[in-house]
Each structure stands twice: as C-alpha cells, then as structure tokens.
Amino acid sequence: MRINICGVEIDKYSFAEVTSQIVNHAISRSQPEYVVTPNAMHILTLQKDAYFREIYRQAFLVVPDGVSLLWAAKFLQTPLNGRVNGTDLFEKLCAVAAEKGLKIFLLGGRPGAADQAKQKLKARHPNLLIVGTYCPPYGFENQPEELAAINSNIKAASPDILFVGLGAPKQEKWIAQNYQELEVPISIGIGVSFELVADMVTRAPIWMQKSGLEWLFRLIVEPSRLWKRYILGNPTFIWLVLKQRFQTLMLN
Structure with a gap:
C-alpha cells in the first residue's frame, strides 16, 4: 500500500520489511x-x-528517507510505518549481503568515497563481497564512451545489488536509463551515503536524526552547498503539505 504526499506515492513498509523485500x-x-x-x-x-x-x-519501492515525510504523512492523517533512511538501509543491506553471500557494487560518490566506504564495510563484514567500485568523472552523463565503460564494468562484475551515489535526480535518472541493460536485480540511489560511511562527511548525532534535525546539522556542516536546499526548500515543502491537507478537508 502507498500513501500520497504532495502527489508522490510512498510505500508504507517498515525498515525491516523494506530490507526483507530487497534481499x-x-x-x-x-x-x-x-x-x-x-x-x-x-x-x-x-x-x-x-x-x-x-x-x-515505476520504482519497485519508494521509501521515506526524510523525517519530514513522516511528519507530513501524520499531519495528512495517513501515517507511515517509520523512516527508511538511505544510509541506514545501505549499511543494513551490506550486513545482510555478507551473511547471504550477495555481491554488491558501489558507483558514484566524490573521489575516493566508494573505496573508503568499501574498506570500512569490509572491516565490519569480512565476508562482504564488494565486486566493484567506480567514481565516474564530472559530466560523465554526457560522455557516451564513459557511460558504455561504466555499464561494461558493472555487467562484468554481475552484482546482486547496485548502490548508486550520484545525488538526486541524477542517480535516479541514470538508474532508470540503465537498469534493464545492466540486469542487476536491485539498484538503489543513496545520495551521500558513501561519504557518510567513509567518514568523509560527518553524520548528525542520533538524537538529531530521530528528532528530524539532521537537515540542520548538514546545513551547519556544509552551508555553501546546502543553504538553498533547506532555507528555501523547507518552507515550500511545508506549504505544499498544508495545501494538500486543506484540499482534502474541502473534499470531505
């Protein structure tokens, strides 16, 4: 079952249910x-x-990464079953992959992020099969030879799960254009998760994550990159949710 937030359908599955379905x-x-x-x-x-x-x-699963989506769903009286944070999902799936013998591939991130994340994950899970990492150059999406090389590398490695850290919406658009050709069972866009796991970017304390203040922590850590996203974006999102609630009340 999916619920509607500002015209976007979001799955109601819990973190454990999402993990299980992907695995x-x-x-x-x-x-x-x-x-x-x-x-x-x-x-x-x-x-x-x-x-x-x-x-x-067309996605297999649409899972709520942001706490703001949980708040919005509750306000709209269609509550979700908890947050499915992309970085937490990445780490959990790697842990399960190590147990089940699933192969994974890490594509994207800033230079060195995927390799450092691989080292951290292998230290935690020695049995984890990371069959490839690759950091494409800036502007790769406009370079046919580079795009072909990426696909060739992934197909040769034949992973069971492909994690893509290119930022939204670039990562989702790349996945949509390539997932059928790659024939990887599951591809997931996970933003800056490689950097977070590699400790290249500091993650918010747990209390800030749980209280919905992770955005504020990230804004403090990377203000020049994120100020527009949060200072301008958050009020716009709130307005869209308020508008949806008002429209629902009018219909009822």
Whole structure:
C-alpha cells in the first residue's frame, strides 16, 4: 500500500520489511528493479520534473528517507510505518549481503568515497563481497564512451545489488536509463551515503536524526552547498503539505 504526499506515492513498509523485500528480490535474481529514497527535496523536484515523476511511478519501492515525510504523512492523517533512511538501509543491506553471500557494487560518490566506504564495510563484514567500485568523472552523463565503460564494468562484475551515489535526480535518472541493460536485480540511489560511511562527511548525532534535525546539522556542516536546499526548500515543502491537507478537508 502507498500513501500520497504532495502527489508522490510512498510505500508504507517498515525498515525491516523494506530490507526483507530487497534481499528476497536480490536472492531470486528475477527481473531487474530499482528503489528510490525520497526526502522533502525530492518531493519538490518531482513537482516540476515529469520524467523524474515517471521514474518514481515505476520504482519497485519508494521509501521515506526524510523525517519530514513522516511528519507530513501524520499531519495528512495517513501515517507511515517509520523512516527508511538511505544510509541506514545501505549499511543494513551490506550486513545482510555478507551473511547471504550477495555481491554488491558501489558507483558514484566524490573521489575516493566508494573505496573508503568499501574498506570500512569490509572491516565490519569480512565476508562482504564488494565486486566493484567506480567514481565516474564530472559530466560523465554526457560522455557516451564513459557511460558504455561504466555499464561494461558493472555487467562484468554481475552484482546482486547496485548502490548508486550520484545525488538526486541524477542517480535516479541514470538508474532508470540503465537498469534493464545492466540486469542487476536491485539498484538503489543513496545520495551521500558513501561519504557518510567513509567518514568523509560527518553524520548528525542520533538524537538529531530521530528528532528530524539532521537537515540542520548538514546545513551547519556544509552551508555553501546546502543553504538553498533547506532555507528555501523547507518552507515550500511545508506549504505544499498544508495545501494538500486543506484540499482534502474541502473534499470531505
């Protein structure tokens, strides 16, 4: 079952249910699928990007990465079953992959992030099969030879789960354009998760994550990169949610 937040359909599954569905699909090696992890900024981008919306519509799972989505769902009286944070999901799936013998590939991140994340994850899970990492150069999406080389590397490695850290909506658009050809059972866009796991970017304390203040911590850590996203984006998201609630009340 999915619920509607500002015109975007979000799955109601818990973190454990999402993990289980992804792992089961990866083990079955059935037709390739992909997972998207929306937050408030994704919701705003989806309002004006029809192609991005179509990618979301066809996703295997659409899971709530941002606490703001949980608040919005509760306010709209269609509560979700908890947060499915992209970085937490990445780490949990790697832990399960190590137990189940699933192969993973890390694509994206800033230079060195995927390799450092691999080292950290292998230290925690010695049995983890990371069959490849690759950091494409800036502007790779406009370089046919580079795009072909990426696909060739991934297909040769034949992972069960592909984690893509290119930032939204670039990572989702790349996945949508390539997942069928790659034939990887599950592809997931996870933003800056490689950097967070590699300790290249400091993650907010647990209390800030749970209280919905992770955005504020990230804004303090990277103000020049994120000020527009949060200072301008958050009020716009709140307005969209208020508008949806008002429209629902009017219909009832």
